[in-house]
Amino acid sequence: MEFIKNHIWQILIVFNYTLALSAVATILLKKINPTKALSYIIGLLALPFLGLIVYYLFGQEYRKTKIFSRKNVLNQTIIKKIQEQLELNTKSINKVDDLLDQKSKLIPLLYNSEKSKLTINNEVKLIKNGDDKFKLLFKDIKEAKNHIHLEYFAIEDDQIGTELLNLLCEKASEGLEIRIVIDDVGSSISSKMKRKIKDCGIQMHSFMPVLFSKFTGQMNYRDHRKITVIDGKIGYVGGINVSDHYVNANNDRYWRDTHIRLAGEAVKPLQILFFTTWDFVSDNALEMSKSYFPDHNCKENVPLQIAASGPDTDWSNIMESIFIAITNAEDYVYITTPYFIPNSEILTALQVIARSNIEVKIIVPKKSDSWIAEYATNSYLEMLLAAGVEVYHYTKGFVHAKTMVVDGVFSTVGTTNMDYRSFNINFEVNALIYDKKISSELTEFFNEDLKDCEKLEWQSWKKRPKRTKIIEAIARLMAPLL
Known part of the structure; x- marks a missing residue:
């Protein structure tokens, strides 16, 4: 014991570097991106203890280790049957508008990587901002007859959140099945409200609970x-999350966002996705029934x-689709x-097409x-501007929409930001829409937003102060952790 007391720091250093060298060996065997690998190796060897903590929190590739299991849901007979019903042969896929042309490559990409079926019999309504979303959502909830499932990064029991949760309690008292999944870091619900939810018969679980959620920031997989x-x-x-931040009637700062309401076949894979999360967060496996997957008879065919995508998928599906x-x-x-805060693939793709005279x-x-x-975002803008990309700063308030339109025939709306965290770490979901009408409406949204923007000019942007550029560079180094 005396020896240990006198040599405690030497022992700890030896222990640190034993673990660090083991981690270095693991990194090398994984054959990950060389830049990323080198960053972690330098951190592990140059920063005793701190390097290990950073690697433990951010460096492990859970997509490979599969700690997030989906087998209990996906192996059930009813789910397999639903997936088979959604199966489309090549002839059916070819019925999609011929103008999709090369964009149709997305269809087999997602199918081959994650068995994501193309659904056709759908109605899609674009929603601009939280005020309109909650009006529609509350109306649909009031008319619900069987069950309501919610999975949200952020639910707060502020004015709009309390209104929603009270409404769900009313529906639960009518005998409906109500299930809620909240992210433990993103959400903030008081103990009083949680007790009320439980007493109402609503089942609610937190995704990957943490001890001190207010102090964890963006750490870990969310x-x-x-x-x-x-x-x-x-x-x-x-x-759009459930919070007053997203409702301009309750918010001091204008919040610009986009959501969609779906009816039709596409609700089935959305339902399956919810159940895979529910299976992970809940203690008891839920037996699927046909009542969760009713037949549809939509008038439209979108x-x-x-x-x-997330740590439970083999590939970065949404990033690859984008x-x-x-x-x-082409246009x-x-x-x-x-x-x-893009990865190198997305950044290079945007620069290349802009230099090829495609409008970006x-x-x-x-x-x-x-x-x-x-600051991290701004660090990427100069190289985009130099390549001919048009970049606009939204000035009316805060733009939180996550949308993309390509050539007026393909669009995507979802939860995915153009950043490392969305592409590689968080659980995300997007709707990929192959429809000229929806693309046209989203383009109108985009052009309306441009009226509330300042266009950046390359010559003036690159003259911003050196101090600002230094801060941007430091923020950019932290980009994979944001």
Whole structure:
């Protein structure tokens, strides 16, 4: 014991580097991106203890280790049957508008990587901002007859959140099955409200609970999805969480966002996605029944796929879909995102098509809700401007919409930001829509937003102060952790 007391630091250092060298060996064997690998190796060897902590929190590739299991849901007979019913042969896929042309490459990509079926018999309504979303959502909830499922990154029991939760309690008293999944870091619900929810008979679980959620920030893998499924017939997905921040009637700062309301076949894969999360967060396996997957008879035929990604998928499905859509653009690409901290693949794709005389326009907030994300985003803009990309700062308030339109025939709306965290770490979901009408409406949204933007000019942007550029460079180094 005396020896240990006298040599405690030497022992700890030896222990640290034993673990660090083991981690280095693991990194090398994984054959990950060389830049990323080198960053972690330098951190492990140059920063005793701190390097290990950073690697433990951010460096492990859970997509490979499969700690997030989906087998209990996906192996059930009813789910397999639903997936088979959604199966489309080549002839059916070819019925999709011929103008999709090369954009149709997305269909087999998502099917081959994650068995994401193309669904055709769908109705899609675009929703602009939280005020309109909650009016529609509350109406649909009031008319619900069987069950309501919610999966949200952020639910707060403020004014709009309390209104929603009280309404769900009313529906639970009518005998409906109500299930809620909240992210433990993103959400904030008081103990009093949680007791009321439980007493109402609503089942609610937190995704990956943490001890001190208010102090964890963005650490670890989070459920960033915003999903609602009502009676298996109506679905909602997009960027709008349940919080007064998203309702301009209750918010001091104007909040610009986009969501969609779905009815039809696409609700089924959205429902399956909810159940895979529910299976992970709940203690008891839920037996599927046909009541969760009723038949549909929509009047419209909007082709779309539900794309999901996260540590439970083999591939970065949404990022790959965005990449293919960009690289196959022939006329234009319009992107709106609150956080633009792209990986090298997306950054290169945008620069290449812009230099190929394809119109590329990107809207990002002038003033973000995170100063470090704002500086990190701004660090990428000069090289985009130099390549001919048109970049616009949204000035009316905060733009939180996550949308993209390509050539007027393909569009995507969902929860995915153009950043490392959405592409590689968080659980995300997007609707990929192959429809000229929806693309046209989203383009109108985009052009309306441009009226509230400042266009950046390359010559003036690159003259910003050196101090600002240094802060941006530091923020950019932290980009994979944001």
